[in-house]
Amino acid sequence: MFNGITLKAFNIFCCCCALFLLSACNTLPKTELVPVHVNQITDAKAWEVRGKILIKTADDKHSTNLYWRHTATSEQLALTTMLGTSVLNLESTPFGAKLTMDGKDYQSKNPEALLLRMTGWSIPVSLLPSWITGQTQQAEHLTRDGQGRPRQLTKIIDGVKWQLTYSRWQTLNGIELPKLLTLSRPNLSLKIQLNQWQALAVQGSK
Known part of the structure; x- marks a missing residue:
């Protein structure tokens, strides 16, 4: 033929x-995302947060600025020094993840595996968006403070016990959110301070 x-x-x-x-x-x-007002955290399908993070391992510690942008289909986590120099930028979608460090790009299908391979930090990236906004329904064990807010939870992930402690809360843009929280496992601790939080929505949507 x-x-x-x-x-x-x-x-x-x-x-x-x-x-x-x-x-x-x-x-x-x-898609163009713009700031919007929501009445409760579960109404925010997309948001961005700024703050600081202290990462401690058995051998070292790093204190950086934190930027996190969360949508229904993507995540962007950026760490920068106090002078604004990029430490790392991790972007992920359902199709895979890209990590940028020292001017070089690294790719993988799994953002957590990619972060572990390039930094040595074993962090449950997929759960962090819920945890840093105080949404803790999937905890193995959860205690609450006198106002009904999460105080401490533990969760077993791949055989490793993680503990999350909420130390302080605050109101940002009318929403009650954690101010200071600590996520720890053996030989690794993350102390996260949230300074700004903003709900986002697609421009023109109601």
């Missing part, structure tokens, strides 16, 4: 189509 030249051209065409589709599938369309 095909002569040699036509078959070769057809194969090249198929390869080009496959590459185009692969590229398209790994890229989510950009």
Whole structure:
């Protein structure tokens, strides 16, 4: 049915189509998010938070600024020094994750595995958005303070016991949120201070 030249051209065409589709599938369309007001934290389908984080390991500790942008389909975690120098930038979507450090990009399908491989920090990245906003329904064991807010929880992840302690709370943009929390496991501790929080929504949506 095909002569040699036509078959070769057809194969090249198929390869080009496959590459185009692969590229398209790994890229989510950009949406413009704008600040919005919500009445409770569960109404915020997207948000961004700024603060500070102190990461302690058995051998070292790092204190940096923290920026986290969360949406229904993506996460962006950026750590910078007090002078504004980038320490790392971790972006993830359902298609995979990209970590930028020292001007180089590293990729993986799993953001937690990628962060562990490049930094040595074993952190439950997928749970952090809920935990840092005080949403703790999936805890193995949870205690609450006198106002019904989460005070301390423990959760077993891949056989490792994590403990999360909420030390202080605050009201930001009308929403009650943690001010200071500590997440720890053997040989690793994260102390997170939240200074700013903003709910986001797609521009033009109600």
